[in-house]
Amino acid sequence: MSNLRLINETEITSSVSSVDITDVFSADFDIYKITTNNFSTVGTTQTALDLRFINASGSVITASEYDYAYLNMKADTTFAEARATNSSFIDNFFGVPDQSPEGASSVSYVFNPFSSSSYTFAINQSSRAEAGNFRSQKYIAVLKQTASMTGFQLFETFTRPFDEGVIRTYGLRVDS
Numbered sequence: 232m233s234n235l236r237l238i239n240e241t242e243i244t245s246s247v248s249s250v251d252i253t254d255v256f257s258a259d260f261d262i263y264k265i266t267t268n269n270f271s272t273v274g275t276t277q278t279a280l281d282l283r284f285i286n287a288s289g290s291v292i293t294a295s296e297y298d299y300a301y302l303n304m305k306a307d308t309t310f311a312e313a314r315a316t317n318s319s320f321i322d323n324f325f326g327v328p329d330q331s332p333e334g335a336s337s338v339s340y341v342f343n344p345f346s347s348s349s350y351t352f353a354i355n356q357s358s359r360a361e362a363g364n365f366r367s368q369k370y371i372a373v374l375k376q377t378a379s380m381t382g383f384q385l386f387e388t389f390t391r392p393f394d395e396g397v398i399r400t401y402g403l404r405v406d407s
Contacts, residue, residue, distance in 0.1 A: 249386035260402035270396035326357030
């Protein structure tokens with residue numbers, strides 16, 4: 232029997248700049264897996280797919296309480312690190328897709344989002360093609376709030392919408 236339970240699947244089929252995935256985090260699980268597959272942009276310029284969490288009241292958390300760091304691994308040039316503290320969102324978390332066929336996909340894990348007594352942590356790995364070159368990222372992030380989160384928002388900040396992609400959210404059962 233699988234330790235993963237599919238909670239939500241959302242498919243992007245038209246041009247949008249953000250998607251809210253609500254009511255996926257609950258007391259049922261402490262760890263969640265989120266996959267994004269085949270994201271691509273409307274135009275030929277890539278866009279960053281960013282992350283914000285949504286609290287139990289349904290509000291997107293825009294407070295400057297996100298910290299993150301990531302390593303951008305480029306096949307054709309040197310690797311680059313990026314980090315930020317007290318940001319209002321988690322930049323590039325789900326990768327940086329371009330127009331199809333140069334899309335982006337990722338796998339993320341979110342820890343304790345529903346707990347109101349701990350911060351929400353997340354890790355991610357993403358891959359994409361950019362101008363014909365392979366790119367991959369490894370990510371770690373935290374929302375420094377002790378509040379219950381029930382969902383997340385995937386959005387872009389460069390006014391370059393995306394028009395394809397699938398987001399799946401799973402609960403991860405841990406057997407003792």
